[in-house]
Amino acid sequence: MTTDLNRPNKERLLTTLRGGMPDRVPNYEILIEARNVKALLGHDAGTTMAASRGDSGEALYAPPLAPELFAEICQKTGMDAMTLESLWAPLKWRDEKGGLHVINDHRLNEWEDLEKAILPDEKHDFDPRRKVIRDYVRVAKEQNLAVSWCTGAFFQCSYFFLCDFNEFLVKFYTDRKFVETLFDICTDYYVRMAEIAVEEGVDILFFADDIAFKSGTFVEPESFKELWMPRAKRILKVGKDAGLPVMFHSCGNLTEVMDSIIMELGLDALNPIEPYSMDIYDIKKRYGDRLTLSGNIDVAGPLAFGTPEQVWEEVRQHMEQLKPGGRYILSTNHSVMDDIPPENFRAMLDAGLEFGVY
Secondary structure (H helix, E strand, O other): OOOOOOOOOHHHHHHHHOOOOOOEOOEOOOOEOHHHHHHHHOOOOOOOOOOOOOOOOOOOOOOOOOHHHHHHHHHHHOOOEEEEEEOOOOOEEEOOOOOEEEOOOOOOOOHHHHHHOEOOOHHHHHHHHHHHHHHHHHHHHHOOOEEEEEEOOHHHHHHHHHOOHHHHHHHHHHOHHHHHHHHHHHHHHHHHHHHHHHHHOOOEEEEEOOOEEOOEEOOOHHHHHHHHHHHHHHHHHHHHHOOOOEEEEOOOOOHHHHHHHHOOOOOOEEEOOOOOOOOHHHHHHHHOOOOEEEOOEOOOOHHHHOOHHHHHHHHHHHHHHHOOOOOEEEOEOOOEOOOOOHHHHHHHHHHHHHHOEO
């Protein structure tokens, strides 16, 4: 039987992000991959999040799932928000025939490479994304859903798509101007996209930038903060000035920078709090009155490799310790990946309803 607790409710998620008490713990996933999308819709539809980096051909923008289909997924899962993204800054290169291609092959390793790069523009980048945001906001309003805009990965985009990872880390210490120039190009794009998203009426700014691995940040915290923090604040300011709640995503271990970076940013929520990197129960005790926690259901544990009963138990344990006082969002520690059986994903959602009511 469908009840108000089963139905999506944007205020449930927004209330939780702002530190209030909702009717139940929200569930919200940044990404559901194709296998579980098909299980929910009954037909192939791809993933809930297209990759804005394009491809090695001439597809400069990959539009996401149609908003009506995403809204149907939300209705069937009780998820309170749809997610759009502009995670990868779409710098481009031009081939010998004049064709444009999005850079995602680590080709920007020297100044001459960077000088040849073609920066994002209105026609190819901003206008197509604005139209998609507008369509999502329209459908979301009709169905009482929030729209979350995921953006800002200037650090990850630099080392993962634009520059070779090892070369990037060397340049971080040997050619700071190169790294800062790359960061600034990306940040300018994310700030403009955040402005467009706010103009079109999104509800949440979801700042995502993988800055750490299992043992800590990719570079030592002091130097990292010096280069990263001012640019992160530029992006967040757009959402904060508009009164939007701000979430932050980074994989890896953020324990060492919780006070010096995460809390200093003035975030409303932290995601995904990987169980093999961080202790979510300790974070709840230390920061739970000031920071909403999202994630930690292990995609390398029972959710992928166990039984529905084991998933049910993991969710129950999380609810027991994280639900009190509010400020908890049920979600995985990454996304609903293709190796997660649909019956296990359903068990996670059903357990959330069973144990998540306030």
